[in-house]
Amino acid sequence: MTRLMLLRHGPTTASQGGAPLGRLDLPVSPEGEARWPEVKRHLQALNPERVLCSPLQRSRRHAEDLGFPLTVLEDLSEQAFGTWEGRPWDELCAAEPTATTAFFEAPFESPAPNGESFDAVTRRALRAFEGAWDPARTTLVLAHAGPLRAILTHLLGEPRERALEVVWQPFGLTCLEVDEEGRAGLCWHNHVLPGMPCDPESPVFRSGF
Secondary structure: OEEEEEEEOOOOHHHHOOOOOOOOOOOOOHHHHHHHHHHHHHHHHHOOOEEEEOOOHHHHHHHHHHOOOEEEOHHHOOOOOHHHOOOOHHHHHHHOHHHHHHHHHOOOOOOOOOOOOHHHHHHHHHHHHHHHOOOOOOEEEEEOHHHHHHHHHHHOOOOHHHHHHEOOOOOEEEEEEEOOOOOEEEEEEEEEOOOOOOOOOOOOEOOOO
16 A cells, blocks of 8 residues: 545635636745745655646645655646636626526536636546556645545545535645555545644545545
8 A cells, every 4th residue: 555645735815815716827825835834844754755746836836845756747737717717706706697607507517718627627637647646656746626636536436526525725635545456545634734633534525425
């Protein structure tokens, strides 16, 4: 069994304001940067042998700062929200009620205007992860909520559509043990760094695990 750790990047000003960030290449917020040194110490103590990350700076800058062998994968980028990126959801719902209603009624299949569906995100994230996965080395994936939800749901053997139900906070760390055939056991989920103790009973899905 090999340890796999999945870390969501830190908070951003857009996400804190209730806006889809998507491919906008914004940094982690000042609050997140202030928390990072303690997060970094915790991750370095876990001593991953390699790190996989997204090219977007809110993922890549901290992945680079850890100092472990690093592979940057384009397909670990967050879901593209097209013309909606950076705009608060309440503003979008008021300005584009038909499009936003269609999106929320079928969020797995429906893309934002000029964006991509979550189904597409799931397929590319799994393709990237499976192409880079090395069962011989402890791995940390530092990326975004969308791709991480897809990877976790797949490893737990759940339907891909359930990925949108996964609870995952900024700087939330999940740990699994994965065998050579890709079967995984969950050690803990969404351990928010720094300061929150691990709770092995923490639910993975909003509707319960």
